[in-house]
Amino acid sequence: MQTEIEALLPLPPATFHILVALAGEDRHGYAIIQDIAARTNGEVQLSAGTLYRSIQRMQEQGLISEPRQRPAREHDDERRRYYRLTPFGTSVARAEARRLTQMLKLARQSGFTPERA
């Protein structure tokens, strides 16, 4: 399991963003794009092409899946496909977050302190 996770690291930025967007709830593609844009104050705008190429790969890697149950009827947009984080996807996201924290720590120790926004 551990080696499988490490084989995927570092994650491409788009993949990590998608994992983060799916952390709270199942979303369809457009909602993922909007969620990422909102979280990053509009800095990251995934294109449809990049999104679905990432989604295809992530499905193949087992990071995300299509849930059997759909969201509650009033929220469900029937034409759209929803995606859900798998337990493996969660582990990979955690590992990537750990890796990024580690990197940040290393940077700080070397004096590369990011300026406060």
Place this chain on the structure above:
Amino acid sequence: MRFYRALLHLYPAGFRAEYGLDMAGIFDARRQRTRGLAAVVALYSAAIWDVGQNAGRVHADLLRQDLRYAGRTLLRAKGYAATAVAITALGVGATTAAFSITDHVLIRPLRFADAERLVKVWEKEPQYARTELSPGNYRDWKAQSTSFEAMAAFSAKPANLAGSREPQHVETTLVDPSLFTLLGAIPERGRLFDPEDDREGAAGTLLVSHALWQSEFGADPAVLGRIVRLDDENYTVIGVMPPDFSFPNRSTQAWRPLRFQATDFDDRGNDYLQVVAKLKSGVTIEQALSELTSIAEQLERAYPKENFRTRATVIPLRAELSPQTRILLTALFGASLSVLLIACTNLASLLLARVLGRRTELAVRSALGAGRERLVRQLLTESLLLSAAGGAIGIAIAVAAMPLLTRLVPVTLPIGEPAIDLRVLLFATLITCGTGLGFGVVPALRVCRSPDMTDLREATRSATNASGQRLRGILVVAQVAVSVALLISAGLLIRALWRVQSVNPGFVTADVLAIQTPVPWPRYAPTARRVDFYNRVLSETRALPGVTHAAFISFVPMAMGGGIWPIAIHGAPATPAESEQSLTGSLRFVTPDFFATLGIPLRRGRDVRESDTLSSQMVAVVSESFVRRYWPDSDPIGRTFTMATKERTVVGVVGDIRVRGLERPSEPQVYLPYRQVEDGWFPFYAPKELVVRASSDPAGLTPAIRRIVREADPDLPLARVRTLADVVETQTAARVTQLRVLQAFALLSLVLAGIGIHGLLSYVVSERRTEIGLRLALGAQRSNILKLVVGQGVWLAMVGAALGIIIAYAAGQQMSALLAGVGPGDPATFAGSAALVMLMTTAGSLFPALRALRVDAALVMRG
């Protein structure tokens, strides 16, 4: 929206089916929120960029996956992979090699400026379709014609190059200084000729080929301005031509200005100039020809004797090759395509068998959700991978075959050696991809025919297999047909070669050495000087141990077919103009003992003698065909005729020889005594070939003869030393090479067809194991089973052979010019080829048949 949906077709179908709708939805949502023309344009541009980029990546991902998968599956089926690669390699190799040579000789434009407007201009006489021009006629044609932008004459003139090292024989060409401008040639170093070089009395100037510059001058950059001696005259090297410049052919090593003296224009019977010209833009060959024809008609009226019935011939420079060469190369290319076809059908058959064998695997993948497109794509990747490997090896085969094929390039064309270049590589890549795609896609589509692949899921054996078998049966018939056609064609050419080789040249070829000893003018212009040289060399050569005969002659037969002179017979029509056919004969000056040296039988009278000098009676020895033609009913000895400006009396009659080669009719032969020529006359005909006959293999004599010649004249090179057997063999060299290639192709196709039959029958037997077992259990005789299996092979072979015979007969008629009189329906060849194919069929059926016999009925029934 429609636009975006169309754009999505850039993605693989599977991806589109999975995500297309959602992607279109996102685009739709964004589009609805976008206002203003600029923003809309920006949205669409971004979408195009996004889809284009990502679709490419998705395809690349798929390809990577497919390649990995194909690599893995092929490693598990090494035998299959190796067979497929080998078949492709043979097909691509044969076709690429044949294409490179055909393209080089027949298709590719010449490397000259406006090459399509370059033509060769010849005179045409009743007996000869193409003859050279006399300086007088050339001058008038050039001055009076208006169809050409430029016209330039040239004439080959080998010379002795003395100077830097040992004297050497070089092939030089005398050229009109405007020739290089006409061809648009640019020197690699130095300059071209200018009109000043052409002036009478100007210092000699010389342009050298890249090859000569390298071999003789060590690629010395300071070669310009260097003075070399050619035939005892000084020449200054003024330029070096680039490596790819060949004119008039690839053996030319240097060029000198062609100069005329006023008297040169007087003799209109002295035809020695070849002429190249550039048509004015928009002028057709027909227009130029009709203009030259009318000029020629005027010249005939002005000089009726020399220009008797002389007309013009204009042909594209590119087309200056014999019909035989053209047919030969076309046949070769056709044969290579046949090999490719057989290779492809074999490959298709192989892939089909493999795909059918993988039905279970494919069905599983299909059940797991792989779409039809995905499976076809996977199968195609596999066949492309195989063909790419095969193609690479095939190109290597073609490169390795180049030295052999170079011999097929005719020397008449101004082209160099063929090479595998970008153009040929492109061709090879194209046919490789075509092979992989074309023959991968058929089986792949076949197996995944229905969109939902019910065939696969249900693995309905009977339906799929029956159609697969039928397809493979058709492929086998095609293979057999093509290989029979190739076998018969090769067989016909073998028979033709035998026939040509069995032609009696009229002289002995064994143990005779021919050595070129050019006698350069003006040093050897005095006859006495030459006589001294010949006698010294001959007496010392005859004294060598093992030498039985030695003599000098103007030209060795076959090495030189020309040297033809008009003949006037007393009592017969006096001038050619009065005769339907002008009378000509091949003219040679010989020393005594020439006939004995070449073993040409003396039929009547005597040989030429040392005592035949200018002060005695002018005599001649003629061939039997001469006598048959001019005095068929009377004793020729003592009769006279006029040739080479003098009346000559026949003193001897000798056997005929094939002067022009084994396959061409020769003019009657006239031999004149080497002493009976005035000082400085007929330099072209001065004896310059030493022929030596030894009691055993004469090759060992070369060093001794070389020493004798060097001592007689240190400045003379021994240009070429060869045996007469070699000279005769070069007559059939092109045939032999072509035949070897064609034979290889035919054998290849035979083997491939055998593999095809074997593959099909093995497959049939394995598919019908149950049926065979059942039949055996029900009491069928094993001989019946044998008949069943072998019978199917024989039946397919017979259908294929019948088709092949029809194709071969048609091909034979096209090749009749190459067949030297062998009929295109030669029964022995047809029977032999049919027998070979039957043998191959039996061999191919044998193993599958034995396997069928070993089927254990009980085992099959239980299984």
